[in-house]
Amino acid sequence: MASTAARAGSHPQPPGLSFPAASHTTRHGAETLAIALRATECLDARGAFLHRWDPAARRLRLLASSGSATESAEAWTELSDGLDVAPVRALRRGHYTWVAGDSLGTGGGGVAAVPLLGAEGPIGVLSVITAGPGEPEEAQRSFLRSVAGWAAARLDDVPGAPPGRRSAAGSERTVQMGKLTSALAEAVTSREVVQAVAAHVMPPFGADGLIVWVFESGRQHVVDSAGYTKEFLTRLDGLAVTDYPVAADVFGTCTPRFIESAAEYRRRYPALKPIPAASQKNAWAFLPMIASGKAIGMCLVSFARQRSFSDEERTLLTALSGLVGQSLARARLYDVEHAQAQDLQRGLLPRTLPRLPAACAAARYLPAGRGQQVGGDWYDVLPLSADRVALVIGDVMGHGTPEAATMGQLRTAVRTLADLDIPPAELLSRLNDLVRELSEDSYATCLYAVFDPITRVCTLSLAGHPPPVVVHPDGTVHKPDLAADPPLGAAEPPFETHQIVLPEESLLVLYTDGLVESATRFLDQGLARLRQVLAQHAESAFTSCDEDDDVRRLDDLCETVISALLPDHDRTNDDAALLIARVRAISPGDVASWLLPDNPRAAKQAREHVHAQLAAWDLDELAVTTELLASELVGNVIRHAKGPIRLRLLRSRSLTCEVYDGSLSTPRIRHAAHTDEGGRGLQLVAALSKRWGTRYHHEGKCIWTEQDIPHHAA
Structure with a gap:
């Protein structure tokens, strides 16, 4: 394929849109084509083509393609009016046409085509390649006609197309919609999708409010909003769709609802009479968000003052809802995966720090x-x-x-x-x-x-x-x-x-x-x-x-x-x-240390030091146990290791007794037989202490024990 610059001059190519090498499309024209083709993605289409009718040559000439259709674009570049394919049939008949099968090597199950109607007849065709063999449903066909109608009114941005009738406001909206297409392509999360809609849809229409809902298990849940109070959103969030008649209408028919005044709102939905006053809005566009051929939610664009909606605005807002639905469906998948991944990560990190x-x-x-x-x-x-x-x-x-x-x-x-x-x-x-x-x-x-x-x-x-x-x-x-x-x-x-x-x-x-x-x-x-x-x-x-x-x-x-x-x-x-x-740091008064002789008298001295120090610390309750622990540890050094020997006591939340020696040998608990006279020293140490262990340093090792200090003493 030719480079973007060759296709569109100095203007960037909209995401997912491909132009034939011979096409020279303006920026506004590229944005128009991008919106039209991107909107079809919500129908679970494999791709789409947009052709312009050349009456002099009696041919349909390809303006742009998207999705997997770009791989077959060469065969679709020019279609003579004598071919028996869906775009040509739609052009001849002047209305929607469906042809099952893969007639031009698109890899799809069929082609749905809608003519782009101008003042004097068809001026082009929008064709969608469907993934499955079945024909699109009526709601999908209606949506496709809306997109085609909107695109037909804007083909005058494309050189060589017949002139159309459109307002300056319509031109500005087309520019904004092109920006929306790019913003939605970059949006990753659901909130970013809603923020893109708020930034690029509300201003060009003069809207004051926006709510995006998703439908799950028969209930509607607010994804994000703009221009509404938290209290109002709470009234509608989690509400059963059947309890909100306007949502039931949109969800059930996959078609939009436009309400131009508070009086009309109350007349059409008497059960919802308090809503206009509570929302402080007086006109509403309830738009179904469609993805993969199904309504996944609803986008509400609202206005503080009552207003009418022109055919052009209704068509454009309907097309927009398709773009938003497709982007939101993708973003929600990311949100779910991201949340699961974050739960995994947090599960691997400590829940609390000691x-x-x-x-x-x-x-x-x-x-x-x-x-x-x-x-x-x-x-x-x-x-x-x-x-x-x-x-x-x-x-x-x-x-x-x-x-x-x-x-x-x-x-x-x-x-x-x-x-x-x-x-x-x-x-x-x-x-x-x-x-x-x-x-x-x-x-x-x-x-x-x-x-x-x-x-x-x-x-x-x-x-x-x-x-x-x-x-x-x-x-x-x-x-x-x-x-x-x-x-x-x-x-x-x-x-x-x-x-x-x-x-x-x-x-x-x-x-x-x-x-x-x-x-x-x-x-x-x-x-x-x-x-x-x-x-x-x-x-x-x-x-x-x-x-x-x-x-x-x-x-x-x-x-x-x-x-x-x-x-x-x-x-x-x-x-x-x-x-x-x-x-x-620990207070020096909570630490006591003594050097002991490297002979059997060391155990007795250790007991004496422990007894005196625990009395000074008012820990007499632990004296007998600690004396026994110190005596056993010092005795093990005398029998199995070497000096120098040092005894240390540490008082904090627990009482630590440590015995240092100059050996790197590892103490192990033995399983002494009933007839053995020794070998039970470390078993006794383990039984009398809350924790015990060994650590090594460059001069030898330290065997330590910990005991709980009574609450009143602590």
Whole structure:
């Protein structure tokens, strides 16, 4: 096919419309043809042709085609008046014609043709290739005649066509309808379809109101509206179609209803007498929205003043309803798929974030605004032993369900590895292996950080991910200058370990690149904006009065950051995740630590230290159990490991007892026989503690236990 420029000069080709190489169509003419052909799509047509009659040559000459009909356009370029095909029959008879079968290789079940009638007879033919073998129904035939009548009045925009009679207002409406066609082609969601109609239909007709309903299970549901109050829409939303007679008429006959005054409305529908006054409207056009040959809903265009509708306006509004119906049907499929995908994504993210002694957090996830369904951004907050907390955020590169599934696998893997209490660098190394096993083309960025509230050290590793931002209580915002290793799937371990000493209270802000980087903003600009917003608004996060208030203020801060950095997130093309955690150091008075001798006397000393410290903390109720736990753990070190030995107690929401040694051996619970004299130490530890486990460090390991603190003591 010839290029767009060759077909239409400097004017852009309307979406889905094809011109023969010999056609030189003006912009207005192209818009007219586009509207006519696009309108036929609501009839579930495979394609359509629009011919102009050349009386001198006694031929129908092709002006434009759409859909799959463009593949057969060559055979339809010129049709002599002697051919026995649907367009020629319609031309000769001067009325609607149906021919079953595939006479000209269109691949359809039949052809329905309607002549374009001028002042002195037919001036062209609009032909629709139907998908099935059956003839269109009467409602569809009526709609096709309306489209043909509207197109016939506008063929004077096409060079060589007979002159038609039309008003200046009609010309302007045709221009607006061409814009509507383009806007509907770009609309993705149902709301965008309604917004396009409001922008391009209401002004040219002088309308004051718009409601778009869909019919589902015998009820009408409002998709969106303009010019109506929420209270009025509530009265009609979800109403049974049979309880709204005008909708029943439109839905049952697939034909429009035009009402030119409030008096006429009340006369025709006495059961709806309160509606005109409640809506503050005095003229209405109720238009069926047809897709795949069925009415899927109704479009209401209304006017504050009573008015009459000319034949031209009625024909044009009817044609428009077909365009809107076809676009809305497509958009609703997207809405359903998008909602399901978003539910999947949210199901893979944490429903709530834990409130921990050393940290509370709030987060936001925003999917890409348009054209994407799901992505791979994720975050999590995980409790570790000794009141430490792990903060993680990541981004699987790409968009779609496979990326969301990969994200879910990585999040599950991180939770499993975090339970092993391994260092951040080692955790990312194992994630890197997992990403490589999933796919050769899978890549992901990740930040994994562990905050220790006793030392105030935040240990983290980065795999292709931007570093966190730290906010101090005085409002100072600091972004550590940390070098990131390559993304997961492309990195070669080991990963580098970074350490940051945080103030006693601070905010740790983690984010994905979708928050700070876009097609219109560089990364450095986005980071500068993030730091500016945090400096202006983070102060309130440090002035909360209780834990619930902490979370509310962090949640408000997340909302403020998102609104400032992504004010128009509906149009973004990348996911964004934000995690803000308020971290706190533990008071030195809640931690006690002792070095023990590397000999059998260590167990006795451990019991003495525990007894004295719990008495000082008013936790005498836990003394006997904790002494036994400490004694067993120290005894295991004496028998199976090596020194140096250190005992530490930590008081917060629970009581933690830790024993450190210089061995990397792994303690395991044995299944001792009834006759065995030993081997039950760790069984006893597991029975007496709420949780217990082991973590390793560069000098050895730590075995820890946790017990609940009584409520009155807490």
